[in-house]
Amino acid sequence: MIVIIGAGLAGLSTASFLGRIPHKVFEREAMVGGLCRSHQVDGFTFDQAGHVLHCKSVGIRRFVEKLLGDGLVSHSRHSAIYSKNVLTPYPFQANLHGLPREVVRDCLFGYVAALVKGNSSLDAHFSSFKAWILGNFGEGIAEHFMVPFNEKLWKVPLEELTTEWTALVPRPELEDVINGAFGLANRDFGYNTKFFYPRSGGIQTLPFALLQRIGKVECHKEVVEVSTKSRRVQFADGSTENYEALVSTMPLPELLWRCTDLPKSLREGSKDLRWTSVYTVNLAVARKNISTQHWIYFPEKIFPFYRVGFPMNLSLSMGKKGTSSIAAEISHRPDVQISHGKLIKQTCSGLVRAGICRPDDTFIISEVQDIPYAYVIFDRARGVIVPKLLAELERRGIYSVGRYGRWEHTSMENAIQQGKDLATRLRRTMMAF
Numbered sequence: 001m002i003v004i005i006g007a008g009l010a011g012l013s014t015a016s017f018l019g020r021i022p023h024k025v026f027e028r029e030a031m032v033g034g035l036c037r038s039h040q041v042d043g044f045t046f047d048q049a050g051h052v053l054h055c056k057s058v059g060i061r062r063f064v065e066k067l068l069g070d071g072l073v074s075h076s077r078h079s080a081i082y083s084k085n086v087l088t089p090y091p092f093q094a095n096l097h098g099l100p101r102e103v104v105r106d107c108l109f110g111y112v113a114a115l116v117k118g119n120s121s122l123d124a125h126f127s128s129f130k131a132w133i134l135g136n137f138g139e140g141i142a143e144h145f146m147v148p149f150n151e152k153l154w155k156v157p158l159e160e161l162t163t164e165w166t167a168l169v170p171r172p173e174l175e176d177v178i179n180g181a182f183g184l185a186n187r188d189f190g191y192n193t194k195f196f197y198p199r200s201g202g203i204q205t206l207p208f209a210l211l212q213r214i215g216k217v218e219c220h221k222e223v224v225e226v227s228t229k230s231r232r233v234q235f236a237d238g239s240t241e242n243y244e245a246l247v248s249t250m251p252l253p254e255l256l257w258r259c260t261d262l263p264k265s266l267r268e269g270s271k272d273l274r275w276t277s278v279y280t281v282n283l284a285v286a287r288k289n290i291s292t293q294h295w296i297y298f299p300e301k302i303f304p305f306y307r308v309g310f311p312m313n314l315s316l317s318m319g320k321k322g323t324s325s326i327a328a329e330i331s332h333r334p335d336v337q338i339s340h341g342k343l344i345k346q347t348c349s350g351l352v353r354a355g356i357c358r359p360d361d362t363f364i365i366s367e368v369q370d371i372p373y374a375y376v377i378f379d380r381a382r383g384v385i386v387p388k389l390l391a392e393l394e395r396r397g398i399y400s401v402g403r404y405g406r407w408e409h410t411s412m413e414n415a416i417q418q419g420k421d422l423a424t425r426l427r428r429t430m431m432a433f
């Protein structure tokens with residue numbers, strides 16, 4: 001029997017591709033979906049934070065298209081940066097036109113100086129993410145966007161971050177930066193220039209469709225202890241389940257705390273893993289079309305949020321006629337809690353300051369969701385500890401997968417792919433017995 005912990009995309013995908021190989025899926029929450037859950041409130045649908053689907057792999061795209069049929073809609077990205085009282089298209093570094101002239105000058109000068117220094121090559125070895133930013137973009141783009149935005153998101157000094165995850169950051173050529181500074185048309189940048197989103201129901205339509213494929217998930221089943229020697233999991237309700245292989249999609253540190261018979265040194269190693277949490281402030285305003293963007297990034301400290309999304313621009317079914325909905329994301333350290341009242345107040349006044357909302361707007365919904373595990377911090381400790389932990393767990397028949405299982409920046413596509421790949425491996429192993 002294969003036991004799968006967690007019914008987010010990684011767990012559901014593993015189950016789906018295991019097919020007839022005996023397995024059971026257990027989920028702590030009342031419903032499936034994990035981070036891809038959505039919820040309804042007074043005619044509005046909100047995801048846990050902005051979630052759009054981008055597929056590099058043709059195989060995963062076809063799989064999702066088959067799952068959702070004509071319920072899947074393709075979009076061309078409309079995203080922007082709000083800084084110095086100006087809205088410029090994403091990414092900042094390729095769209096400087098419209099910013100104050102001194103800012104454009106700083107950015108261009110810094111970019112060219114970095115280029116002349118010649119350390120922006122792909123192969124250059126940077127000691128930290130901060131050094132990577134300066135080496136690739138120069139001091140101007142660093143000062144006016146990259147550093148303040150990333151400090152706001154990561155909540156740690158950028159010197160502490162490594163560069164393993166930077167493939168996600170668009171790196172335009174000199175020609176693109178110059179074109180963008182003069183307002184000339186540029187090519188598209190980034191991994192999500194085109195994306196998919198469900199026609200209705202929010203992003204949870206995707207895990208729900210996966211659930212249809214696999215049939216059964218046992219909800220309200222929180223794993224509280226794993227005995228790796230006797231290969232048994234124990235649930236909060238006192239029941240137990242034996243396994244031959246265990247697939248865990250719960251956050252890696254949480255899994256390690258629960259594996260009570262692991263060597264102390266391994267369990268203690270998990271204390272060095274760091275991450276950020278995210279509050280999403282969901283709002284609905286009694287006024288239509290408050291923005292034409294899918295989402296906007298905010299690098300400046302005067303705004304509490306690092307990103308503001310507009311769910312009804314993904315699908316009108318996300319709200320009511322004549323209104324607009326907003327999802328503002330605010331990063332926080334896991335040990336720092338902010339009162340929901342304060343978050344809502346700060347968000348509303350930030351939105352007014354940015355000209356998105358008006359002082360006389362009526363907010364018909366205001367609520368806060370917390371994502372305790374949001375962004376894994378890629379620091380030096382992670383690079384050393386995680387491969388060791390994953391190898392030791394596998395030696396004991398435990399496969400830790402998914403965004404927080406592998407402790408990385410997995411997208412929805414990656415989570416589905418990881419489940420598929422693991423199921424293929426497990427099918428081979430189980431069939432060999």
Ligand SMILES: Cc1cc2nc3c(=O)[nH]c(=O)nc-3n(C[C@H](O)[C@H](O)[C@H](O)COP(=O)(O)OP(=O)(O)OC[C@H]3O[C@@H](n4cnc5c(N)ncnc54)[C@H](O)[C@@H]3O)c2cc1C
Nearest residue numbers: 006008009010028034035051052223250402403410411412
């Ligand atoms: C702010 C934010 C924005 C994002 N935006 C995008 C985006 O636009 N596009 C994109 O592709 N990806 C995005 N992602 C990433 C995406 O959400 C994840 O890659 C994906 O949802 C991960 O799925 P998972 O199954 O690995 O993890 P999860 O969804 O976290 O699933 C793990 C499951 O395990 C359950 N669980 C945990 N502990 C236990 C326990 N002890 N017992 C039983 N069950 C347990 C949880 O309840 C959960 O259901 C975003 C992530 C964040 C944080």
